[in-house]
Amino acid sequence: xxTRLRPTDLELVQAAVHVARTRCRGDNHTVAAAARDRDxxxxxAVNAYHxxxxxxxxxxxxxxxxxxxxxxxxxxxxVGDRExxxxxxCGRCRQVLFDYFPDIDVIVGGGDRIHTVPVADLLPxxxxxxxxxxxxxxxxxxx
Numbered sequence: 001x002x003t004r005l006r007p008t009d010l011e012l013v014q015a016a017v018h019v020a021r022t023r024c025r026g027d028n029h030t031v032a033a034a035a036r037d038r039d040x041x042x043x044x045a046v047n048a049y050h051x052x053x054x055x056x057x058x059x060x061x062x063x064x065x066x067x068x069x070x071x072x073x074x075x076x077x078x079v080g081d082r083e084x085x086x087x088x089x090c091g092r093c094r095q096v097l098f099d100y101f102p103d104i105d106v107i108v109g110g111g112d113r114i115h116t117v118p119v120a121d122l123l124p125x126x127x128x129x130x131x132x133x134x135x136x137x138x139x140x141x142x143x
Contacts, residue, residue, distance in 0.1 A: 003116045009075060009107055012036055013086065013114065016079040019044045024081035031087065033057035035065065035076040035104075043070055058093040062100055073100075075116065077107035085110055094122045 005013075012034045019032035029046040033056075036042050045061035048054040057078050065073060076097065080087045088108045089097060097104055097119045105116040120126055 003105065005107070005114060005116065008036065008040070009077075009116060012042060012075055012077050013079065013107060015042050015044055016077050016086075019046060020079045020081050030081045031057040031078055032081070033061045033076060033078045035061055035073045037065070037070045038072045038074055041070060043068060043073075056090060056093050058089050059096060062096070073104055075105045075107065086114055089122070094119060095127065098123055098126060 016032045016034035019034065023046050024030055024032055028049050030049055031047045032044060033046075034042055034044045043061060043065040045057050045064045047057040048060060058076060061076070062073075065071070076089075078087050078089060078093075079085060086107060086109060089106060094106075097106070102120065104119050106119050106122060107114060107116050108122075109115050
């Protein structure tokens, strides 16, 4: 199901574009990602390119979010450097996003066709990693 962008989705795209413009330099960091949690908090990250298959920005973002106590991402977007715009997640990222956040929306498309889709729609006939999925997100650590 394709959904039109909400103002909060546009803010997420702008956050990713800002990170791509200010943090993606050279060949090691070429994609930025931004995601929003259920409370409206935005987390950003960049990829760590390496010829052995370094992690994509979306995967780095999952770890960065967890390190900040964010475990419930609702929407995510990836943006390429050098004004490439919104780019869809690769197959590995689609599967990982589905495994961690089966209800997450992904912003995809280009130009005036940018829209959100549920991650499950990006993975027809999805493999479900049930043996390792948590029924509830882990509780944040106590201070």
